[in-house]
Amino acid sequence: MKSLRALPALLLLSACSGGGGESSSGGDQAEDPVVVDYPVAFVRRQLSFEDDGALVEDDVYSPADFNPGAQLVLKDRATPSAPETVLSAGLFVGDYDVKDLNTSADGQRLVFAMRAPEIEDADDDEQPTWNIWLYDRETRELKRVIESDLIAEEGQDVAPAFLPDGRIVFSSSRQRRSRALLLDDNKPQFSSLSEDLQSEAFVLHVMEADGSDIQQISFNQSHDLQPTVLNDGRILFNRWDNMGGVDNLSLYTIEPDGTDLAFHYGYHSQQTGTENADGERASAAFVKPREMPDGRLLITLRSPEGISYGGDLVTIDSANFTEAFSEPEGEGELVGQASISVEEVITDGSLSPHGLFAFAWPFYDGTSRLLVSWSECRVLEMETELPRPCTEEWLNQEEVVPADPLYGLWIYDYQEGTQLPIVVADEGEMISEGVTLEPRTEPTYIPEPVPGVDLDDKLVQEGAGILDIRSVYDFDGEDILVGEDGADIASIADPGITSAEFRPARYLRVVKAAGIPDDDTLDFDRSAFGRNRANGMREILGYTPIQPDGSVRVKLPADIPLAISVVDADGRRIVGRHRSWLQLRAGEVRNCNGCHTGDSEVPHGRPDREPASAWEGSPTSGVPFPNTEPALVAEMGETMAQLLARIAGEAGLEGDINFSDLWTDPALRAKDPSSSIPYADLTTPIPVPATCLDDWSGSCRSVIHYPAHVQPIWEKVREITDAGGAVIEDRTCTVCHSTRDADGVLRVPAGQLDLTSAASPVNADWITSYVELLFDNPTQELVDGALTPVLVQERDDNGNPVFETDEDGNLILDSDGNPIPVMVTVDIDRLMGNSANGSRFFDLFETGADHGDYLEPAELRLISEWLDIGAQYYNDPFAAPVD
Template sequence: LKQLTKANDVSDIDPVYLPDGGIAFSATRQPKYCMCNRHIMANLYRMNADGSNITQIGISTLFEGHASILSDGRILYDRWEYVDRNFGDAQGLWTVNPDGTKHAVYYGNNTKSPGGVLDARQIPGTETVVCTFAPCHDRPWGAIAIVDRRKGVDGVEPVQQIWPAKSIDLVKEGDLDSFKWLDHYYEDPYPVNENNFLVSRTIWYKPGGWMALDSKSGLYLLSRDGIEELLLEGTLSLFDPVVIEPRQKPNVIPAMRDHKNSKGIFYVQNVYEGTHMKGVEKGKAKYLRIVESPEKRTWTQGGWGGQGEQAPGVNWHSFETKRILGEVPIEADGSAHFEAPAMTYVYFQLLDEDKKMIQSMRSGTMLMPNETNGCIGCHEDRLSVPTPTPNTPMALRKAPAKISPWHDKAPVNFSFMEQVQPIFDKHCMSCHDFDKNDRNKLVLSRDMNPFFNAAYVNLYVKKLVTLVGGGPADIQQAYSWGAHASKLTGVIDGNHHNVKLSDREKETLYAWMDINGVYYPVYESAFDSTMAGRSPLHNHEINELGQLTGINFWALNNHGRNLTAQVAFDRPEESPCLDGIRADKVKYKRAVELIKQGRKRLKQTPRGDIEKDLIPCDRHKEQLRKYAERLSIEKQNNEAISKGLSIFDQE
């Protein structure tokens, strides 16, 4: 027994031999955390057989794991990722070459049930895989399914057989946790041959139990002709069966990655080819916007109730911060061809001539250094072939375009307070400020509250924006959300009290809606354990303020609220929560004192509304230090590999 990886304070799991003699595995070496909770995630890595030259081959923002090898040499793995969509049904199967190039969806990325498609292995001699259909909120167990990707990449059609048989109905009509309610739970499938499979299956379990002693699993044989036989029961549960036998070596895919490079190339053949492009006339798409979805490097004890818990609060309902890298032109035939930064998790949006979004990707992709990758269109049928054309796409006849930075500035994480609020400050405050005589008025002021700021909360509560949030698994139709679908756009584009916005100001507001209405630019915060992980008031102070004012602030700590912003830290006396106690001098004085205390703390330690002003809490400083350290080690490894050297983990 020989230990190969020796890095401190990381976890290396799920190793598998590669056809070229290397080893792929998952690791927490780029420390990032679950956007809808607080636990650490992992990405795919590879190394030589002696443990040298460890390098990252996947950079999605959540989890990449349970790798196995297909006969053609690709890695098959399960990926948990979400961009502008629900967290719970976003675990599907993907493939990637052993050098990290050509990440591609395999099955289940837009399937609402099961919540997770896990632990897939190719069935020998076939083009099918066997895998686990699992719930989101439970252990990685559920049903065992055989999937034939030739029948589709989502839904029930590719499912050729499933154990238990009746659970096929859960694929048709279920949700993210439907596979939580089975008579028996299966996991860790291993194909013996085309017809027989070893699995771990519960012998008994305690309904609702999460702990190891709440169930017992044994080693079972499943057969396609109906056999389900217990082969072995141990004192404790048995998991992860493997057949030890000679097998044919998979194909070796030549490496294309160049560790000396920092860029790659994307192309799109025709953006008008897609399954959800209803109403999009050819010629309407003028630009392709490239947006980065950064990883979450820290977490807080306090959380906000978006469409899933955010720790800390980041946006009204969705989970991601965003960084607009810029735009590239779309040619008349719908093609695009451009350079993009490697090792960066990005997604794309189609824009019209006004820079309003037509369609959005709602998933992510990445390039390895020197990689060229592309697609047929926007959400094209994955089983289709490109529409025949006698000519090379126009964009591919030219050198790849360079991304034009958004607003001609270096990319920064999008901040509502820094980029959107100044527009309201300039044009709207004469009419849309706090008014004690009219609490139904739309308030667009910058006053901060325990969660966000007044304008941000009120735009959502008043339903002036139509956004997808942490939306459904299904691909959405073009024009269905964002600037084109929002009431706010009608105000911007109309003659609203003769307010005239510049083109740049309009584009900023369109972009904010199109990237799903984000607020905070970063996950780091000055306040770790307070309400939403953002409030400058301690929890006992929030409780006291609630008792004084009669407002249940904890009930407002979620996106389902229908009450507008109640606290104004910038101008405490303007806080609407004070309306009921203004005549009670004692209560009013104490409530104002509490709100002023929040204002004082926000000035001393800005919480992150504007990134450059942020003073992170001490624990976040340590997490950021560790992240930077791991990033430096990855850079050193890649530099050594580019020079033909060997480099090992330092203990």
């Protein structure tokens, strides 16, 4: 083999001459019998260009993109001289696309995604979809896995991989289980859009090798991509966490039946690309992960978007690390991952002298060799516009213009520092990926859990699972209650020390995402999302009490994306919003130690790496928790919630916020008073079906729309009358908070707050009260019979008045020769923030405040819920106005 350092001149020859046979840079090299005995399959494709001549971007977030002009090729041996067979030849008339190659452990079968050519003049929904295809070396048969055209076209299917039992896991927009569950909500079946609303979400499915028994196993609101099977049988994949606009693409694992979904690596490691002069690193995604024989993960580290198609060769030590850096916030040393490229690869979009890698596949022969798709760094010679290598000569031109990449297929030995060409691409094409069909050790088979044996059969029949949290006071393995006053989880759980009113966490609120259809299914007005589209739409599934020790054990619906919030006695969130979607399969029990902060890098949710629980539960068996009901006898290590579930059975969610003291030993002191904030107390429209008020089942939802459920609270008549029925005070919100008095005379509304339902003059998509409450608004005054914003002269940071100046900084004078002041509005800070507890609004209704008793507890609860889930205008797209 040639040394990498001797390659540049040879690479130029191969890049400019093209050819698919024996390479000029490798034809004189001795063949390696360990390597060449195995066939190699690869994808040769044409580069795609925009109308202006620019390369089409390769977007990780767009897995359904179609780039026609690809073909699937097989070489019987991993050597340049081996003949090529185009396996996909003759399948279609016209240009098609191929991608996502994978092999069986015995090396006999090749599985991949392929899409048929465009149908001229057909609508988008009539075009072919991506399908999973299979090639068998022994029979030389190439076939689509799903034979039925009708079933094959139900969704876009990509990124297949073989499971140890012969089934295939793949990523798909078909959302088979999610679509079926829409019928239970009286909605039409559709595949929900991802949270950026740009395309249907791709999630994981499994099917038999003959295309039968398709099952959805993941339930994200954005994409789950590029699954691969680890040696232990779990599925590793890329999850796009985009809840609330987080926009993280990190690695997760899941078992083949969809249980044990867990974060694996990189949630807080999104900036691990090339470091600039200021010490800041470029954002980079972990693309096409695959486990190496030594247990490390091999990925291509590259920008999620761009036109280079490639990045760096990187291995991840996920057995020992869950994040890239040794300290939080991307600080410290880079310990979780390392580049294995022989020379530095630049991933910030600038030229990378060592070239770029678009794909990597490990050999399983005990060596450090990889099969890679690699392009040298090239620039255009300005006089001839011919591509030249990124040598000092060509980089010192007056103008440096990158040339199109030229990805070929190579055997790359990252330890020996050698590189052997297998397939050299022609100009205008690339070898985008390649795999060896060599045998390797079969991953461990994980058997399906058996209802009644491994799973609770009753839960399976109900379509439910169990969420078990040891204590919400456990943050990253630390007891957050510990303080100078001697408080801790044990003391707050002891009714003899702490009464219910002093426990901050009282209920767990559970919400689900509302699926958003595409325009063909429902073309609704996007203003329905409200002030922040990133929050999507949410439905509240209900509440469950948090036990005194902070523990929760609750039965939840299976197969839907879930998020949880810890709330106080008033139903207001006391910690940040959950930033990733949970899921439960039917019969599954998910155990969680506690909570974590949004910026925490402690591996919350990964059982093999997270810290020990801060709450050990009952210290012994056969006795109650201290100072609790004598009949509630605990077992060692049990939480209070687990004890209740064992004695009384698994409890589900409730629609209302109800508290009953189950724990205080009445011989010690009187039980804490019961309380409830029921929806039934509302005299305005209730956001739940009437049938759910008395019987809250797993299908019940609280769906809050601002115009339908919040606005009526401001308009509700609140007259205070004397014994004779005469009105002595009218507390109706809109009586004072409107721009017209009872006689219709224009005025400044009380508190500069207009709560009427007229279309907002600022944004006609919403009513006035919504804009007034959720946005900063200018102070107004009545001037010549018109409401006018109050203007004051702007002042700089030093308090000096600001005047208008020209582009040279000179004062602009008026007709009298005086400088012209810069006038600005005096804005009033919005009353409502990103949560109920973060909003000034509720201070007005505290006991003793001016409006202390103006609103009912049920009304304040409804407003709190609506704010906590995102202050959406609507929370069901089918209830929103259509365009």
